[in-house]
Amino acid sequence: MPPVLCIIHCSSLALHNAYGLLPAAKAPLLGKLLSSAPIRTYGQLSGSRTGHGFFAPQVASMFMVQLLRETPGDTIRWNGPVLRTGGGKTRYVVFLNQCQHLLPSAGEGKGNPARKRVVEATLHRMARHELPPTAYPTRCVVYAVRHVPLGTPHGAAKPTLAVAYDQCTTAIRKP
CATH class of the missing domain: 1.20.5 (Single alpha-helices involved in coiled-coils or other helix-helix interfaces)
Incomplete structure (x- = not known):
């Protein structure tokens, strides 16, 4: 350039x-x-x-994962792992980008049931790994960021979150 x-x-x-x-x-x-x-x-x-250009490195994913576990006395909320290395951050963003397979719309790579099952299985493994074992179910929510369309005047709209996937898992294991 x-x-x-x-x-x-x-x-x-x-x-x-x-x-x-x-x-x-x-x-x-x-x-x-x-x-x-x-x-x-x-x-x-x-x-x-x-905010992103054609040479922007490490552009964030348009997906966010949140795990919630509500117990009678408390709510545990997990919004992402603690990532210390560049490689770990890159792998996590690559995984988040795979969440596109949870979307219902058709398109390249979307609507593939095998890929959707792999992403769902990965989310369940994350819930087992990141949250302590309990008899209460875990709710996994994947949000998709809706970006402001080009041509929208500045300040007229802000990016919003839309629920792309909302699934309640069974209890991980009883204490």
Whole structure:
């Protein structure tokens, strides 16, 4: 990539990310700059408007896993493993991306029952490994992040979470 394009792209990413962190009322000049035709068009074409560009390393998955166990006296909530190495983080993101097979819609790789069973089995193993044994069932929820469509004015919408999978497992084992 030519150095000039790198500078333009990084500047565009920085401006969009800064605007996303500030309330619109505190950054009116930045809002006007980002809505100008050249910057808006470049952001739409390059993807820098979404916070990720065409050379963004380690882009987060669009899925999140949460395990819940409700007992009469307490609720245990697990939102992800403690990952200390880059390799562990990469493997976890790859697994999260496999959660696309839990989605009901058709498409490449979606709707494959064998892949769906593998992801479900992995989720059950995670629940057994990460939560203490108990007689109470564990609820596994996979959320999909709905990103704001390109072309949406800044501040008009924020990414939301949608439940992609919600399954209650049987009790892991009795204490």
